Amino acid sequence: MTTLSTAMPVVARRVTPLATLQQTMTLAWRSLVQIKHNPWELLDLSIQPIMFLLLFTYVFGGAISGSTGDYLQFALPGLLVQNALFYTLSTAIGLNTDITKGVFDRLRSLPIARTAPLSGRIIADTVKQVWAFVLLVGFGMILGFRVTTSLLGALGALALLVVVALAMSWMSVLIGLKASSPEKVQMISFSTMMPLTFTSSALVPSDTFPGWLQTWSDINPVTHLANAIRGLLIGGEVAGATLVSLLWAAGFAVVFAPLAILAFRSRV
Template sequence: MTAAVLAPRVRPVEGLRQSVSLSWRTLVQIKHNPMELIDFSLQPIMFLLLFTYVFGGAVAGSPGEYLTFALPGLIVQNALFGTLNTGVGLCNDLTKGVFDRLRALPIARWAPLTGRIVADVVKQAWAMALLLGLGAIMGFRVGTSVAGLLGAFGVLLGVVLAFSWISVLVGVLVKEPERVMVFGFAVMFPLTFVSNVFVPTDTMPGWLQAWVNVNPVTIVADAIRGLLVSGPVGSPVTGSLLWALGILVVFGPLSVRAFRRRA
């Protein structure tokens, strides 16, 4: 009997258990390949130090003022770029035949995808905590409350969970892991940089502000700023969650369908 027949008969609860097991498999590999965690650590540290101390004085008058504005946006930017690792890792597993072995087992077809995403969401939580910790050393202070801090983690990880499905779809469709990174530079790079992550929207030309205001990255950055520092919370948080839900509804089924065809 083939896995294609067995997979649909797997109960949802069993599928969730399998997803957790596969997530743990991915996280345990960090012991043997610490570079996976360094990827989620070194780049955000470099971005935070670079933008704060090189551009902070020119943009906001002082590195401290710029840190308060930019850190929430840098957390969002780093998280979205981090989702590319999900697609790269998945493509590597497919290329190396990992899923050929899993296909012989009676597991839910969506479990490997969900397991990979959940593991990377855990790594994203580590990266966010790392940036907040380094930011605190540099002088950043949460200006709201513990509830705001926890809310920021929740909103960001929810958005990361949704955006990861875009990376998963790309990782399944391409044949080489490097193509996922090409997609990142072609799509994620302009999406994150043409936003209010690094500079306030009102400093941009009017025609560009129209795009920046509807850019989902801007909306998520505003939500994280509101939850961590100050400012509107309800509208940007709602917008962020709606974007996340829309992306999940569209790219989740597309990713599972593409995965079934390839694996």
């Protein structure tokens, strides 16, 4: 007598959009809770921008603007931009560390959306960006910085900075997924962000640059973002610089987000 056994097909359970959102927020909370067990992460996020603010204001401020007070008004919006872009390196390093240590392998064995770990990391780092903005503006006001526009302008500056940093973070995410170690992520990302920041009008007026460097600075996305944030906080050009910044953000997202997601899916 022959016994026929029919194997039942395994049907993969599809994760609903609501469940994906819940899982993403859970993993974002996981990244934030890690600060409790590793407070040095928050200290690094807090101390580094304050150190840069003090250094540039009191070491270079008098030479660049004639007084530290005038330079503080000019430079703090640019330092906000610099800090936000540099912090996208932490997104890439944290992502690479989770992958190389096998954290994502363990998460992949769970019935969750494959994109939830990546989305959770990005959302958590966006929350940290907000913290860094509030801290730097608050400390700057202690030193004498003043928002001369309005509360709405300050909130607009925060929103614009988060949107552009979030879009540009996809480039860092791609580097974090492609690099073989956190050290290489840091080297590649820093080598990318440093020239962008220091060849812009974030920290010094671009009209002091040589002609060829002014040409590059005029199209540098960091220049437009710094000008927009400066205009929203202390007055000046807003509409044009904001529009160009948003166009750059859209460009970064359109180019790097699909590449980063593809790299993420192939690696995990």
